């Protein structure tokens with residue numbers, strides 16, 4: 001049986017002064033050991049050559065088209081050039097960082113939308129650097145939704161690992177704004193998208209969702225805050241009426257120990273640190289950030305730019321490796337599902 005052609009994965013280069021180049025080079029060097037699917041970087045080939053030389057890594061870098069990337073992958077790291085040169089030194093972002101980082105994302109999205117990349121994997125950006133250059137989106141998650149369509153779909157951030165998968169209902173917002181943004185509509189919509197994508201892309205037929213309360217002890221029946229009676233409980237009831245296996249409001253402090261984790265497929269929390277801290281504590285080197293709700297597959301390592309170790313050779317590529325492997329799996333499942341929907 002011949003396997004239908006599927007394009008390579010697009011890996012956006014991320015913040016040039018961060019560890020994105022380091023982990024991309026290190027992942028490519030481990031491509032056989034980890035049976036990595038072919039990928040190409042959208043970015044600046046010169047920067048990658050310079051970083052390989054700086055780190056003393058024997059990685060040939062080849063500039064090519066997305067279509068030629070898979071053929072080059074066995075012998076060189078393929079780069080699809082994006083235009084803006086990135087001149088920043090490791091650990092020292094400069095003014096070249098923002099246009100280069102943004103162009104890498106834009107190119108990757110354009111290629112996946114044109115069917116020239118199977119999925120997008122993003123290396124970390126420095127949000128502060130992009131904000132200073134006028135970027136008005138809190139992070140990739142929201143920017144990718146913006147690039148996905150008009151109106152933009154609601155994006156959902158999931159950090160996935162074999163030990164634990166979590167979703168924050170509010171994403172990149174100041175903690176003081178969380179109680180105002182935490183609404184029944186937000187929670188229901190977030191849970192629906194999560195359940196749908198866990199079935200469609202992860203193959204979990206009836207996902208079990210554990211919904212955390214916002215307050216300590218999930219509000220202790222309203223005595224420690226009313227949000228869980230006004231928002232969380234009715235949202236869970238609405239989800240159950242739709243046939244979604246949701247439970248809550250559950251106290252977040254007792255939801256992440258080993259026995260509790262066996263009772264659900266994903267924990268949905270009210271805010272970023274409530275659920276990202278446990279997954280990063282358990283699986284920092286293996287966890288993958290996946291954006292749900294998009295028309296294409298996007299994954300990312302769970303870590304940031306790590307300026308403190310960029311260019312030192314200490315950056316661990318494991319999370320990027322898992323992000324590449326997961327992106328391929330999810331894209332293949334998407335493709336198979338689309339093919340099954342086609343008329344014979």
Ligand SMILES: NC(=O)C1=CN([C@@H]2O[C@H](COP(=O)(O)OP(=O)(O)OC[C@H]3O[C@@H](n4cnc5c(N)ncnc54)[C@H](O)[C@@H]3O)[C@@H](O)[C@H]2O)C=CC1
Nearest residue numbers: 123124125126127128300303304305306308309314315316
């Ligand atoms: N997807 C993305 O674009 C993300 C971007 N960021 C951005 O990254 C920047 C720095 O964020 P931080 O909170 O400092 O988190 P960080 O993940 O960059 O670093 C936290 C600590 O973990 C270490 N670390 C991170 N990745 C590592 C790896 N692969 N191997 C070994 N050690 C590693 C770092 O050296 C540092 O000590 C911020 O601007 C943030 O917005 C953060 C998370 C995701």
Ligand SMILES: NCC(=O)COP(=O)(O)O
Nearest residue numbers: 139140141142276289300
């Ligand atoms: N802490 C996770 C994170 O900041 C990832 O953000 P994004 O850039 O993937 O939206």
